[in-house]
Amino acid sequence: MKTDRRSFLSTASIATAAFAASSLSAKAVPIDEKEPMGKLTKHELPTLPYSYNALEPFIDATTMEIHHSKHHKGYVDGLNKAEMELAKARATGDYSMIQHWSKQSAFHGGGHFLHSLFWRIMAPNGKGGGGEPQGILADKIKEDFGSFDAFKKQFSSAASSVEGSGWGLLHYRKSDNRLIIGQAENQHKLSSWGTTPILGIDVWEHAYYLKYQNKRGDYVAAWWNVVNWGEVGKNLEMMMK
Numbered sequence: 001m002k003t004d005r006r007s008f009l010s011t012a013s014i015a016t017a018a019f020a021a022s023s024l025s026a027k028a029v030p031i032d033e034k035e036p037m038g039k040l041t042k043h044e045l046p047t048l049p050y051s052y053n054a055l056e057p058f059i060d061a062t063t064m065e066i067h068h069s070k071h072h073k074g075y076v077d078g079l080n081k082a083e084m085e086l087a088k089a090r091a092t093g094d095y096s097m098i099q100h101w102s103k104q105s106a107f108h109g110g111g112h113f114l115h116s117l118f119w120r121i122m123a124p125n126g127k128g129g130g131g132e133p134q135g136i137l138a139d140k141i142k143e144d145f146g147s148f149d150a151f152k153k154q155f156s157s158a159a160s161s162v163e164g165s166g167w168g169l170l171h172y173r174k175s176d177n178r179l180i181i182g183q184a185e186n187q188h189k190l191s192s193w194g195t196t197p198i199l200g201i202d203v204w205e206h207a208y209y210l211k212y213q214n215k216r217g218d219y220v221a222a223w224w225n226v227v228n229w230g231e232v233g234k235n236l237e238m239m240m241k
């Protein structure tokens with residue numbers, strides 16, 4: 001049977017896939033309904049809800065442009081490639097590369113998910129970005145961390161101290177209805193099960209090095225000025241349902 005990319009993509013009936021708290025751009029593409037390989041999703045780079053220079057002076061335009069158009073694009077392409085290769089393995093029964101493509105899928109899939117979240121939970125300072133959370137999110141932060149200041153200190157510490165490349169994350173854990181601060185190394189390691197990120201800061205050097213060089217703590221401190229608390233609150237309320 002044919003396994004080239006065109007044959008996978010040509011018979012497209014298009015559906016939008018919503019992915020937890022993040023609005024990932026994706027089209028579900030059936031490969032061939034007669035074949036047992038299942039569906040392929042064509043993941044796409046989401047457009048930013050603001051211009052590349054909108055987060056200045058806290059995050060510079062060049063960093064934003066490279067980060068979105070090159071780095072995030074790379075994760076989208078990598079995830080599409082990994083899922084294609086896994087579909088090919090199902091088609092051919094050749095699983096000799098299963099470990100490699102499973103790892104690639106987790107790495108690039110984590111990258112696509114977290115960057116899609118990252119862009120959405122930021123906004124220009126004073127136009128949705130900065131300030132403090134309101135409403136249910138504000139109450140939940142106070143309940144689970146004691147105060148907004150205590151939350152902010154723990155989150156800043158977690159983000160600043162990620163070993164190597166990774167993320168500082170605020171997760172919602174539905175099983176006991178609470179917020180948890182965590183770290184991720186790369187895009188996916190250290191993840192805990194049963195939690196969904198509702199806020200995250202990318203602390204890979206590509207996210208800040210042009211402007212902040214080695215001063216990751218300064219970048220984390222500046223980043224609070226562009227956090228879109230309204231969006232984070234929506235993510236929380238969606239997960240609490």
Ligand code: MN3
Binds near residue numbers: 067071115202204207
């Ligand atoms: Mn990044």
